[in-house]
Amino acid sequence: METHRPHFLDLPFSFLFSPRAPFSFPASTTHRPFFFFSSSMAPVTRRTSFPRVIIERDSDSEQSSSEEEEEAPEEEEEDNDDGVTTENGKTQKLEAGSDPNRKGKSPITISLKKVCKVCKKPGHEAGFKGATYIDCPMKPCFLCKKPGHTTLTCPHRVSTEHGVIPAPHRKASKPLEYVFERQLRPAIPTIKPKYMIPDQVHCAVIRYHSRRVTCLEFHPTKNNILLSGDKKGQLGVWDFGKIHEKVVYGNIHSCILNNMRFVPSNDCMVYSASSDGTLSCTDLETGISSSSINLNPDGWQGPNTWKMLYGMDINFEKGLVLVADNFGFLHLVDMRSNHKTGDAILIHKKGSKVVGLHCNPIQPEILLSCGNDHFARLWDVRRIEAGSSLFNLEHKRVVNSAYFSPISGSKILTTSQDNRLRIWDSIFGNMDTPSREIVHSHDFNRHLTPFKAEWDPKDPSESLAVVGRYISENYNGAALHPIDFIDISTGQLVAEVMDPNITTITPVNKLHPRDDILASGSSRSLFIWKPKEKSAPVVEKDESKIVVCGRAEKKRGKKGGDDSDGSDDERFISKPKKSKSKKTEWKLSQCTTKGKH
DNA sequence: AGCTGATGACCCC
DNA sequence: TGGGGTCCCTCAGC
DSSP: OOOOOOGGGGSOOHHHHHHHOOOOOOTTOOOOHHHHHHHTTHHHHHHHHHHHHEOOOOOOTOOHHHHHHHHHHHHHHHHHHHHHEOOTTTTOOOOOOTTTSSTOOOOOOEOOEEBBBBTOOOOOOOEEEEEEEEEOOOOTTTTTOTTSSSSOOOOOOSSSSSSSEEEOOOOOOOOOHHHHIIIGGGGGSOOOOOOOOOOEEEEEETSSSSSSSSEEEEESTTTTEEEEEESSEEEEEEESSSSTTEEESSSOOOOOEEEEEEEEEEEEEEEEETTSSEEEEEETTTTTEEEEEETTTTOOTTTTTOOOOOEEEETTTTEEEEEETSSSSSEEEETTEEEEEEEEOOSSSTTOOEEEEOOOSSTTEEEEEEETTEEEEEEEGOOOOTOOOEEEEEEOOOOEEEOOOOSSSHHHHHHHTTTTTEEEEEETTSSSSSSSEOOOOOOTTTTTTTOOOOHHHHHHHHSSEEEESSSSSETEEEEOOOEEEEEEETTTTEEEOOOOOOOOOOEEEEOSSSOOOOEETTEEEEEEEEOGGGGOOOEEEEETTTEEOOSOOOOOOTTTTOTTTTTTTTTTOOOOOOOHHHHOOOOOOOOGGGGGG
């Protein structure tokens, strides 16, 4: 292997020691050569006082691991004194002392032996080998977060029934639970329907949004309309029945659009909560919006005072929009006046983000909230005040989402950043511990939209949920991140759907309220999935390419496949790229024709 | 192809 | 309680 010579060795030493030398060691570098620390160092003449430099190369990359392991302990100790990890991930060992002019100094030896890029220790390497990711064995399992094994050997590795941690069985003891078992439970079918899994991309808009997608919402009555929000605050309205009919409204919010809800009495109107601190109500026909709340009327006064709106839901019976901010407060908006009503109520730890709100579908005054204080909390909106929660559901990390089951409203499903889905089978029963925990890879990553497990609103047994997977799997040579369908009553993985052309992670997923359709947002693109037999594959790549894709079984390449937009695949039809200015024009022209659907 | 930037949770002091 | 360092299987643009 051709070794990479550290770039600073190519520089003349005088330049190297200049205080204005235009480079620095990476911030992550923990061990620096002694000479970089001596700020008070006297000027040096390179010929007389600088030690000789010896480069020790890892010439044989096939060197046996046992050999490396034997050497490792010694190297580690020496590393503490004078080792350097360079940007190319190789260890350089600097030995001082062989210069005859300087007593006690040996020559600087630079070792280019490979080290693990995760823990910086030699003897193993972490990272992608082709499409398979090799974990660093020094770290806890990436999936279940427990030490002693890696993801590859994790007992919770997503397959069937391995991820479930059942709560200890408890007998029904509370009167409410008794009532539930007698009256409500019989209404929930125990025999599960045959799931129709939307597992094939039916149509898509590639690079529809200019930033990553943050939320999705199906139109309550028009079956082919999908709303999407993005990190920039833009709101997309796409008629996926007529693939080319799509609008992006860019003037509603100025940053992240966190949540959307249709107004139940008027399905042209949609409320949206944004990190710009406003709750807006937008007419989808005209694109005209009005702010119901603006929490930052005085503009930017610094990050400590800037308020953002996250969780949001509508209580139609009371005519209320409930929206929560990043300081732990709940705000109420009267839909008739479109103005704030009452004072903000502290519902989560002061100063923590409240990322999710959900009104119970049967009893809308029962509110479920979740947030960064590691709790999901149940409230009665009729008597809500700070500290008045009915139940506090503890989690080990941030709770990305908490939803009541869509039909009976008696179950709760939460997604937490500790890589676990939690299910409470009955809000009338024991709420101290979840009924089940399902280990599932949906890690937090600051560059991704947080994962949220979503119920299938059509499943009468209330046991099917969909959630994107963070961790990748090697599928015929491509590292893909599937979307998982999980039977939350057993923890079983019902289906994992993926497409070789979707190489990005898909954290945002929503199942259609009436049809066997899954909408997913991955990076800046939207996908509509249907069950295989119903699919007629058509994909549009926004104004730069028209592509057609289906469920191909073969794809060769390294991690994530290649990024060539599949130009090696004859199902892709390329169109010449248009300029950025035309892109804007296109969006504007689409906005003027929005009244059609 | 390899670098860069955007930028959230969490931990420690 | 707040600031700074660290974590990191991202993604897209150059």
